[in-house]
Amino acid sequence: MEERTTQIDYKLLPLSWLYRMGTDIRNKLFDWGWLQSKSFDLPVICIGNLSVGGTGKTPHTEYLIKLLQNEGFHPATLSRGYKRRTKGYLLASPKSTAQQIGDEPCQMKQKFPDIQVAVDENRCHGIEQLLKLQSPPVDVILLDDAFQHRHVKAGLNILLTDYHRLFCDDTLLPAGRLRESADGKSRAQIVIVTKCPEDIKPIDFNLIAKRLHLYPYQQLYFSTFRYGMPMPLFPEVAKSRQTLSSLTGAEQVLLVTGIASPTPLLNEVKSYTQHVHLMAFSDHHDFRSKDLQEIVEKFYQLKEWERLIITTEKDAVRLKHHPNLPEEIKPYIYVVPIEIEILQNQQHNFNQNIIDYVRAHSRNSSLPER
Numbered sequence: 510m511e512e513r514t515t516q517i518d519y520k521l522l523p524l525s526w527l528y529r530m531g532t533d534i535r536n537k538l539f540d541w542g543w544l545q546s547k548s549f550d551l552p553v554i555c556i557g558n559l560s561v562g563g564t565g566k567t568p569h570t571e572y573l574i575k576l577l578q579n580e581g582f583h584p585a586t587l588s589r590g591y592k593r594r595t596k597g598y599l600l601a602s603p604k605s606t607a608q609q610i611g612d613e614p615c616q617m618k619q620k621f622p623d624i625q626v627a628v629d630e631n632r633c634h635g636i637e638q639l640l641k642l643q644s645p646p647v648d649v650i651l652l653d654d655a656f657q658h659r660h661v662k663a664g665l666n667i668l669l670t671d672y673h674r675l676f677c678d679d680t681l682l683p684a685g686r687l688r689e690s691a692d693g694k695s696r697a698q699i700v701i702v703t704k705c706p707e708d709i710k711p712i713d714f715n716l717i718a719k720r721l722h723l724y725p726y727q728q729l730y731f732s733t734f735r736y737g738m739p740m741p742l743f744p745e746v747a748k749s750r751q752t753l754s755s756l757t758g759a760e761q762v763l764l765v766t767g768i769a770s771p772t773p774l775l776n777e778v779k780s781y782t783q784h785v786h787l788m789a790f791s792d793h794h795d796f797r798s799k800d801l802q803e804i805v806e807k808f809y810q811l812k813e814w815e816r817l818i819i820t821t822e823k824d825a826v827r828l829k830h831h832p833n834l835p836e837e838i839k840p841y842i843y844v845v846p847i848e849i850e851i852l853q854n855q856q857h858n859f860n861q862n863i864i865d866y867v868r869a870h871s872r873n874s875s876l877p878e879r
Contacts, residue, residue: 521684528681532689539659546662547633551640552649552870554863555663557656559676559693560686562792563769564669565703567613567823568734568849570653573863574621580864583624583645587635588653590614590628592793598638601626607826612793613653615826632661649867656696657688665866668697670721671770672705672731677720697727699862704773705733705852714853730859731852736777739843742825746840760784761811765804765820767794767827774845778819786811793823798833805835818842 538544554573558564570586577584590599590611601610601618610618610628618626625642629635632655639647652663670676676694679685694700702717709731718729741747760782764775767790778785788807790800808818818841820828825844828834851859 517680518684522680525681525684528683529690532681533692536659536689536693544659546659548662548664549636549640549650551647551872552665552867553636553652553661553663554649554665554667554866555652555655555658555661556667556669557652557654558669559656559689559691560671560674560679561682561688563674564671565732565734565847565849566654566669567616568847569667569669569701569703569732570651571617571620572849573651574617574624576860576863577649577867578621578624580867582648582867584649584651585625585627585639585642585647586614586617586651586653587627587629587632587639588614588655589630589632591654592795593628595628596630598627598629598631598635600638600642601628606830612823612826616822619826620822632658636661646872648871656693664870665699665863666697667699667701668694669701669703672702672709672717673770675702675717675720677722694721694727695724699728699730699859701730701732703732703849704770705731707733709733709852728862730855732849733852734773734777735848735850736774737846737848739819739845741840742820742829742842742844743839747843761816762786763788763804763808763811763816763818765818765824765828766790767796767824768792768821774821774847777845784812794827796827796831801831801833801835805838808838808841816841819845822846 539546556566556570574584593611594608599610601614603622605615605618607615614626614628625639625647627635627639632652636650639650652661655661656666656668676687676691679687681687681690700721700723714731723729761784762778762782763786764778765788766774769792771787771789775785775787786807788804808816818838820842822844
């Protein structure tokens with residue numbers, strides 16, 4: 510197996526023990542019913558993790574959106590809208606910006622304009638508002654990053670863990686990156702090990718399964734990223750269409766990311782050209798004028814005629830409407846879409862489990878099978 514990247518600051522372990530006491534007490538209060546969890550009369554699927562960021566929640570949520578749409582359902586997504594500059598319940602429109610609803614909800618609304626995308630820090634209130642929508646009514650709600658939001662009792666919990674930083678190898682904040690102890694895995698019906706390498710060996714599946722110590726009622730899947738064809742962020746001024754495979758090796762690429770784990774994308778681009786210069790900002794980074802000026806300076810240091818800027822879908826929604834993005838670099842900015850693939854020939858099994866759950870708990874029991 511690949512070497513793990515888990516880093517634990519052992520000097521901070523005493524603070525992690527105090528943190529665990531607080532999270533354990535909170536979870537027990539929910540388990541004992543002293544804090545209330547609310548159920549809803551429609552399928553609610555939670556996609557979350559035990560750690561802070563970087564497990565691929567958005568690509569997996571988008572996978573479920575496409576799966577459910579193909580089956581004739583009308584899904585809606587609900588998240589808190591991390592780092593948005595607004596409060597309360599907001600229903601996204603085609604004109605919504607990342608500042609209004611957050612970068613990930615904005616990304617999903619742009620990719621899936623036919624679905625309802627909402628944000629609300631109070632998930633119960635957000636679901637109640639989504640249930641009022643008609644033409645068409647919402648069939649299923651996908652909760653993005655709500656595994657610790659226990660005031661909602663989701664009917665199906667999907668827990669993600671990064672192949673390079675499994676929750677069983679980590680510890681709680683601030684010494685590690687866990688939001689709650691690994692015992693929280695018990696609330697999940699499905700666990701997915703994400704960001705697996707393409708050349709993962711069959712023995713690795715078995716080793717990871719043993720290390721996670723899942724319960725008999727839990728199903729384990731493995732997924733990997735698939736990178737699509739880069740698309741121009743500003744097609745009206747783009748010089749040409751690009752594909753990663755069309756890079757000859759001479760191209761100079763400035764890779765701009767504001768995500769938790771840029772390494773997989775960096776390795777993907779490097780597999781086509783070694784001339785890659787990474788500008789990695791923090792996750793959900795709010796680009797400032799100073800950052801954009803630095804991007805321009807780095808871009809003009811690259812070899813002329815063979816240079817381009819590649820960024821992620823999440824960063825693109827923050828860059829596209831930025832008032833200070835210089836016009837002269839817009840023709841050179843390309844966006845690489847990310848999709849996931851379920852490994853081990855388990856995609857059909859995974860899809861069927863999701864569809865079966867939604868059909869069994871649908872408000873419209875007469876929905877036909879396809």
